[in-house]
Amino acid sequence: MTATLRQAARKSAGAALSTALGACLLTVGAVATAPAAEAATTCGGTASIYGVLPDGRLTFSTITPATGALKKVRVGADLGFEPRAMATLDFNTVLVTSTTGALYRLDVLTNNESLVLERPPVKIFDSGWTHDKLTYDGHGHLYGTAGGVLLRYLVSQPKPTGSAHIGQRKEIGSGFVLKTLTAAGDDRLLATTSAGALYSYKINADGTWDRDDLKPSGWSGFDQVVSPGGGLYYGRIETTGAMYWYKDADPADGSGTDIAYHNDIPVNTGGWTQRLLSAQPGTFSCTTTADPLDGHDIPAVKAAGRDLMNRYDGGAWNSTAQWNCLEQLWDRESGWRYWADNPSSTAYGIPQALPGSKMDAFGDDWRTNPVTQIKWGLSYIDGRYGTPCGAWTHFLNNNWY
Incomplete structure (x- = not known):
């Protein structure tokens, strides 16, 4: 028996997120109408x-x-x-x-x-x-x-x-x-x-x-x-x-x-x-609040994103450099709009999860809650690229992450 467990090949369904705004696939119509947000249940850990x-x-x-x-x-x-x-x-x-x-x-x-x-x-x-x-x-x-x-x-x-x-x-x-x-x-x-x-x-x-x-x-x-x-x-x-x-x-x-x-x-x-x-x-835990973050207030969404990033993994990403990478990445992907919907690939939300339903792991309100989407996106980046700057570097080289 080897000293470590072998990791088997993963299926291609979860291989990558779409290029979304970075590839100019999102139209004005695709981001013009936002679904109404209600009570928010978000998960993390x-x-x-x-x-x-x-x-x-x-x-x-x-x-x-x-x-x-x-x-x-x-x-x-x-x-x-x-x-x-x-x-x-x-x-x-x-x-x-x-x-x-x-x-x-x-x-x-x-x-x-x-x-x-x-x-x-x-x-x-x-x-x-x-x-x-x-x-x-x-x-x-x-x-x-x-x-x-x-x-x-x-x-x-x-x-x-x-x-x-x-x-x-x-x-x-x-x-x-x-x-x-x-x-x-x-x-x-x-x-x-x-x-x-x-x-x-x-x-x-x-x-x-x-x-x-x-x-x-x-x-x-x-x-x-x-x-x-x-x-x-x-x-x-x-x-x-x-x-x-x-x-x-x-x-x-x-x-x-x-x-x-x-x-x-x-x-x-x-x-x-x-x-x-x-x-x-x-x-891993979930919390429900009756007063969710106003997802139309993009500066407020970004502020929440930076706070969540700073606290992620015990503060391992708490730096201006990592925030600059994350902000630019999701500026390109979705403009930090929780309702950003790619009509050609079904990628959805701030991190452009493909498909958007993947984000249900972090809350059943993944369609309307920016906090749920951000938490999912941080976890995705951590698992695939290690850091926001790792994801941003990959995006710059490949136009997707």
């Missing part, structure tokens, strides 16, 4: 996923939400025990059970250029953790299944050391014979069955629960399903190692009819060989 390879080595991967593109893969050392289930607490803390029923804490020192543990795995409990699945909701609750029983624990410290920090064990119910289990939000779980059904569970404070049947079938091929939040779901097919991604416009509405399938542009068509996968919770 990234997807960070830990895993364990069959040979026991820890992995860390990041995925660009805008396109599903695999951005980074890092492989660390062998854990030194045979893992059975895992849950990610935060960016540098992972819980893993062993086949002998022990519970370990992994403390990650770095996962940027390399994946390094701060210390060997710390054994928190010697026995009793016979869970076949484990997941953390990002809001203090650790969930697991053992023998079809769903259990909930309270995690009171970011670096739990024992029963004082992982306690209040509560049996939620029996009959949870599930193929996959992941947390999709605060006390909200997503699960699949061997028959291919997709379920959403809402666990109430008193331990009662409600189930919504999102899909009756079609999900049986996945042996791992994980979510970084915000209705973003990733599913791995064990037989091929392919990874696919999906976006639920409203993960709390109890319906699966608004789940967008992106099977034409998978994360990878192979290479995901981990025996376990666990997403860091809450790294």
Whole structure:
């Protein structure tokens, strides 16, 4: 086995954005009438996923939400025990059970250029953790299944050391014979069955629960399903190692009819060989506001764009040089008009996504909300070119990006 996971060839459907205004394809008519903006739901963030390879080595991967593109893969050392289930607490803390029923804490020192543990795995409990699945909701609750029983624990410290920090064990119910289990939000779980059904569970404070049947079938091929939040779901097919991604416009509405399938542009068509996968919770989120940004006020849209760019990836792009590149790029593409519509290619919006519907990953208001479009565009640039100046340089050389 190689030290890194191979990235399979991606399909051409997501290869590039159109040249839009830069190629003088947008007409005055195409940008003259803007659809009315209403309540705005915008999403943002990234997807960070830990895993364990069959040979026991820890992995860390990041995925660009805008396109599903695999951005980074890092492989660390062998854990030194045979893992059975895992849950990610935060960016540098992972819980893993062993086949002998022990519970370990992994403390990650770095996962940027390399994946390094701060210390060997710390054994928190010697026995009793016979869970076949484990997941953390990002809001203090650790969930697991053992023998079809769903259990909930309270995690009171970011670096739990024992029963004082992982306690209040509560049996939620029996009959949870599930193929996959992941947390999709605060006390909200997503699960699949061997028959291919997709379920959403809402666990109430008193331990009662409600189930919504999102899909009756079609999900049986996945042996791992994980979510970084915000209705973003990733599913791995064990037989091929392919990874696919999906976006639920409203993960709390109890319906699966608004789940967008992106099977034409998978994360990878192979290479995901981990025996376990666990997403860091809450790294992708959505917010709704009743007073969206006035998209007709182009200076205000640009100001919002610069603020979002400055804060992107922890401020990595916060510079005048990067802003100059981004401003010129989208000046050429769309004039920063959220309704810019290329009549010949279906490219749409400020970043000229092709097709515009790709932006649904960042909000179902992608047609009318400039913030949704900007967030998608920044994520696209990050995944394909690394920086706004990288995208602008490519545009100058090729008249598209």
